[in-house]
Amino acid sequence: MTRFWTRLVVALTVILGLNYVAWRWNSSLNWDAWWISVPLVLAETYSLIDVMLFGMTVWNLKLRSGAPEAPRDATVDVFITTYNEPLDMVMTTALAAQRIRHPHSTWILDDGSRPELESLAEEHGLGYVTRGEDWTDRPRHAKAGNLNNALMVTHGEFLLILDADQIPEPDILDKTVGYFNNRRVALVQTPQYFSNVPADDPLGSQAPLFYGPIQQGKDGWNAAFFCGSNAILRREALMQLGLVGYVKETEKSIRRALAASRSAIRQARKSPGLESPLVFQVLDEVEAATFEAQQQLDRREPLSEITYRVRRRVDQAVQALVMADVSALQADLEEIATMELAHVGEAGVPVVADDAVKRMSARDWSPLGALESVQAVLDALSVERNHEAQPVMPLATISVTEDMATAMRMHAMGWESVYHHEILAYGLAPEDLKTMLTQRLRWAQGTIQVMLRENPLVQPGFKLGQRLMYFATMWTYLSGYAAVIYFTAPIIYLLLGILPVGSLSTDFFIRFVPFMIVNQLLFAVAGRGISTWRGQQYSLALFPTWIKACSTAARNVWFGRPLGFAVTPKARQSGGPSWSLIRPQIVVSAMLAVAAVVGLIRLATGLAEPLGTLVNVAWVIFDLAVMSVLIGAVRYKGFVLPPGTQPEERKSDGV
Numbered sequence: 001m002t003r004f005w006t007r008l009v010v011a012l013t014v015i016l017g018l019n020y021v022a023w024r025w026n027s028s029l030n031w032d033a034w035w036i037s038v039p040l041v042l043a044e045t046y047s048l049i050d051v052m053l054f055g056m057t058v059w060n061l062k063l064r065s066g067a068p069e070a071p072r073d074a075t076v077d078v079f080i081t082t083y084n085e086p087l088d089m090v091m092t093t094a095l096a097a098q099r100i101r102h103p104h105s106t107w108i109l110d111d112g113s114r115p116e117l118e119s120l121a122e123e124h125g126l127g128y129v130t131r132g133e134d135w136t137d138r139p140r141h142a143k144a145g146n147l148n149n150a151l152m153v154t155h156g157e158f159l160l161i162l163d164a165d166q167i168p169e170p171d172i173l174d175k176t177v178g179y180f181n182n183r184r185v186a187l188v189q190t191p192q193y194f195s196n197v198p199a200d201d202p203l204g205s206q207a208p209l210f211y212g213p214i215q216q217g218k219d220g221w222n223a224a225f226f227c228g229s230n231a232i233l234r235r236e237a238l239m240q241l242g243l244v245g246y247v248k249e250t251e252k253s254i255r256r257a258l259a260a261s262r263s264a265i266r267q268a269r270k271s272p273g274l275e276s277p278l279v280f281q282v283l284d285e286v287e288a289a290t291f292e293a294q295q296q297l298d299r300r301e302p303l304s305e306i307t308y309r310v311r312r313r314v315d316q317a318v319q320a321l322v323m324a325d326v327s328a329l330q331a332d333l334e335e336i337a338t339m340e341l342a343h344v345g346e347a348g349v350p351v352v353a354d355d356a357v358k359r360m361s362a363r364d365w366s367p368l369g370a371l372e373s374v375q376a377v378l379d380a381l382s383v384e385r386n387h388e389a390q391p392v393m394p395l396a397t398i399s400v401t402e403d404m405a406t407a408m409r410m411h412a413m414g415w416e417s418v419y420h421h422e423i424l425a426y427g428l429a430p431e432d433l434k435t436m437l438t439q440r441l442r443w444a445q446g447t448i449q450v451m452l453r454e455n456p457l458v459q460p461g462f463k464l465g466q467r468l469m470y471f472a473t474m475w476t477y478l479s480g481y482a483a484v485i486y487f488t489a490p491i492i493y494l495l496l497g498i499l500p501v502g503s504l505s506t507d508f509f510i511r512f513v514p515f516m517i518v519n520q521l522l523f524a525v526a527g528r529g530i531s532t533w534r535g536q537q538y539s540l541a542l543f544p545t546w547i548k549a550c551s552t553a554a555r556n557v558w559f560g561r562p563l564g565f566a567v568t569p570k571a572r573q574s575g576g577p578s579w580s581l582i583r584p585q586i587v588v589s590a591m592l593a594v595a596a597v598v599g600l601i602r603l604a605t606g607l608a609e610p611l612g613t614l615v616n617v618a619w620v621i622f623d624l625a626v627m628s629v630l631i632g633a634v635r636y637k638g639f640v641l642p643p644g645t646q647p648e649e650r651k652s653d654g655v
Contacts, residue, residue: 002528003061009522010055016515017048023511028502037500040489043482050479051519053472058213058526060220060465064420067178067188074177076104076232077156078168081146083111085164089428090117093167094126097160102173107154111146129153138388143228144395144402148242152390156235163229165428166192172424176232179418186237186415187407189215190230190422194429196639202632203436204538205429213526215419223469224419225407229427237415241406242392244413250303258290258310261374265290268371282317286371289313311375318371398453400563401446408454408470412461431638433581433630437545444477444549445556445563452557479539480546487543487588487623490616494599497608504611537629544584577634589627596620 021044030037078097082090090108097106107127110117121128129150131140141148147161158177162168176188191211197203218224226233265287293310297303396405407417430436456462456470489500501508523532555561579586596617602608 002063006058006061006522006526009518009525010059013055013515013518013522014052016511016518017051020511020515021045021048023507024501028508030498030500030502033498033500036485036489036492036498039485040500043485046478046482050472050475051522053468053475054214054526055522056465056468057217057221057472058522059217061213061216061526062220062419063216064219064418067176067418067420068181070102070174070177071181072103074102074158074180075156076102076158076160076173076177077150077154078104078106078160078162079109079147079150079154080107080162080164081109081111081143081229082117082164083143083146087114087117087120090164091120091124093162093164094121095124096167097162098124098126099170100160100168100173101170102177104160104173105154105156107150109146109150111140111143127154134390139397141393141397142400142402144393144397144406147395147402148390148393148397151235151238151394159233159235159238161229161231161233162425163427166229166425167427168230168425169423173232175422175424176420179420180232180234182416184414184416185418186234186410187224187226187417188232188420189224189227189417190420190424191215192227192230193423193426195426196431197429198639200632201534202629202636203430203433204534204629205436207535208530209523209527209532209535212421212530213528216421217526218469219417219419221465221469222416222463223411223466224417225411225470225473226403226417228401228403230425231403234415237410237413238394238406239392241396241409241413242394245396245409246392247303251297254297254303254307255294258293261290261314262287264371264374279321282320282371286314286317286374314371314374318375321371399446399449400442401450404447404470404473405450405454408450408456408459411466412459414461432636433633434578436633437542437581440542441545441549444546445553447474447477448550448553449557450474452554476539477546477549480543480550483540483543484547486540487592490619490623491591491595493612493616494595494602494608494620497602499612504615534629537626540623540626541585541630579634582630582634585627585630589624592620592623592627 021041024041024044029041078100080090080094080097094106094108100106105127107129108117108121110128110130113130118128118130120126131146131149135145135149139145151159158180160168160173172190176190179185179188192207193211194205197205215224265283268283289310293306296306296309394406395402396409399405411417430439451471451474456467456474459467462470492498493500523536552561552563556563599608599613599617599620603610603613
C-alpha cells in the first residue's frame with residue numbers, strides 16, 4: 001500500500017505541476033518586467049524538474065526485508081580511513097571494528113603516517129597501512145588514494161569502509177555480506193547516523209529523507225550509491241573498475257596523440273620551398289602510420305603494440321630524413337625541447353595537453369621539426385604509468401567525493417548495488433556551523449565535478465532510471481541559483497510594486513495552491529512520517545554554499561584551478577558564534593524584513609494592491625522561517641553527552 005499511495009501522490013504532483021508551469025510560461029509572464037518575470041518562471045521550472053526527479057526516485061521504492069545468511073568463508077577487510085583525527089577516536093572505532101563477529105581483518109589506513117598510531121595498532125593486533133615511498137612527489141588523490149593504496153596490500157574478497165568516527169555494530173557484516181550471494185552485487189550501503197545530534201538537529205546532519213526514501217528509491221532503480229562510509233564493496237568490482245578505467249584513459253591519450261601528430265604533419269606540408277620527393281614520401285608514410293594506428297584502435301588491438309608500431313615507423317622516418325641530410329630549423333628543435341606535450345590524466349595515464357595540440361597545429365613546422373614533435377608526443381605516452389604511485393586506481397579520482405563517481409562507474413559496467421535500511425554504525429556529525437559548511441561545500445563540489453566530467457545523462461552503460469537517479473542528486477545542488485530568485489521576487493514587489501506575474505488572478509491561485517499542497521503531501525507520504533522541514537530549510541538557506549560549489553567546481557574542471565580540499569574536522573572548532581559565516585543570508589533576511597515593512601506601509605497608505613501585498617508578505621514570512629534555521633546553527637555550542645555515557649553507548653534503536 002505504501003507504494004500505491006506514493007505513486008498516486010507522485011502522479012498528482014506531476015500533473016498539477018505541469019499544468020501550473022505550462023500556464024506560467026504561456027499566460028502569466030509580465031513582459032514589462034521580463035528581467036524578474038522570466039528568471040522567476042525559470043526558477044519554478046527548475047523546481048518542477050526537481051520535484052519530478054524526486055517523484056521518479058520514490059516511484060520505485062524498494063523496502064528490503066533483510067539479507068540472506070552471510071557465508072562464513074567470505075573474507076572481509078575492514079578499512080578505517082584516517083588522516084588527522086584524534087588517536088582516541090580512531091582507536092575507539094578500530095577496536096569496535098575488531099569486535100565485529102564475522103571473520104575479518106581490521107586495518108587502520110593512516111594517511112597521516114603517525115608513528116604513535118602505528119604503535120597503538122600493533123599493540124592491539126590491528127593492521128596498519130600508510131603510503132610508501134612510491135607516493136612521494138606523485139598525486140595522492142586524498143581519501144581515494146588512501147583506499148587505492150590499501151587495496152594493493154590487502155586481500156579480502158570484500159571491503160567494509162568506515163570513517164574514523166563511525167563505530168560499527170558487531171553484526172554489521174552478518175546483516176550485509178549475504179547480499180553478495182548475488183554475484184552481480186558490488187556495493188551494499190547502509191545509513192550514516194550520528195549519535196551526537198540533538199533532537200532538533202540544528203545543523204541538519206541526520207538526513208533522514210536521503211538515508212530513507214531517496215536511497216530506497218534509488219535502490220529500486222539499481223542506483224543506490226556509495227556514500228563514502230558504512231558500505232561494503234566487492235574487491236573484484238573495484239579492481240575491474242581500475243583496469244577498465246586505465247585502458248580507457250590510455251586509449252583516449254593515444255587518440256589525442258595521433259590527432260596531434262597529424263596536425264603537425266599537415267603544417268609541415270605547408271613549409272616554403274618544400275620540393276624534395278623524399279620529404280613528401282616520408283610525411284605520407286608517417287601520416288599513413290597514424291591512420292593505421294587509428295584503425296587498430298577501433299579494432300581493439302593491444303594498445304602497447306599499437307604505440308610501439310607507430311613510434312617505430314616515426315623513428316624510421318626521422319632517420320630517413322637525417323640520412324638524406326635534410327636540415328630543420330634549430331628553433332623547431334628548441335621549441336620541442338621546451339614544449340610541455342603531456343600531463344597526467346585522471347587515471348594516471350599521460351595525456352596529450354590541449355595547449356600542445358593547439359601549438360603543434362598552429363606552428364609552421366619544418367618537415368624534420370614536425371617529425372621530431374610527433375616523436376616527442378608519442379614518447380610521452382607510456383602504458384607503464386610512471387607518473388602514478390601504482391598501476392591502477394580502482395576508486396575514482398575525478399572528484400573530491402570519490403564515492404559517487406566510483407558507484408557510477410560500477411553501475412555503468414553492469415554491477416548492482418543494495419541499500420540496507422538499518423543503522424549499523426554510529427558516527428559524529430559536525431558540531432559547529434563552520435565545519436558543517438566545509439563538509440557541505442565539499443560534498444557539493446564533488447558532485448558538480450562528477451556532473452561536469454562524467455555526466456550520467458551521456459555516459460554509456462546506464463539504464464534510463466540509473467541516469468536519472470544520478471542526475472537527480474546532481475541537479476539538487478543547482479538550487480542556490482533558484483533560491484536567489486525566490487528571495488528577490490517578493491523584495492522587488494514589496495519595494496517597487498513590480499509584479500513578476502501577469503496578475504494574481506483566480507487562474508493563478510487555482511493552479512498554484514493545489515500544486516504546492518500536493519507537493520508537500522508528496523514529501524509526507526514518501527517520508528512515512530519523517531520530518532523533512534529541516535532539510536527543506538537548508539536546501540534554500542545554504543544558497544551561497546551551493547553557488548560557490550558550482551562556480552569553484554566549474555573552474556576546477558574547465559580551468560584546472562584547485563578546490564582547496566580539506567578533511568572535515570571531527571571536533572568542534574574553537575571560538576564563539578561566527579555570524580560572518582552567514583553574512584549573505586543576514587543581508588538577504590534584512591532586505592526581506594525591510595521589504596515586508598515597506599510593503600505593509602504602502603498598503604496602509606493605499607499605495608499598494610492588497611492581494612499582491614499580502615501574498616508577498618506571506619512569501620517573505622516563509623523565506624524568513626527558512627532562514628531562521630541559521631540562527632540556531634550559529635549559536636549551537638555542540639552536543640554534550642549525558643554524564644557517564646561512553647562513545648560506544650551513543651546509539652539509537654535503529655532507523
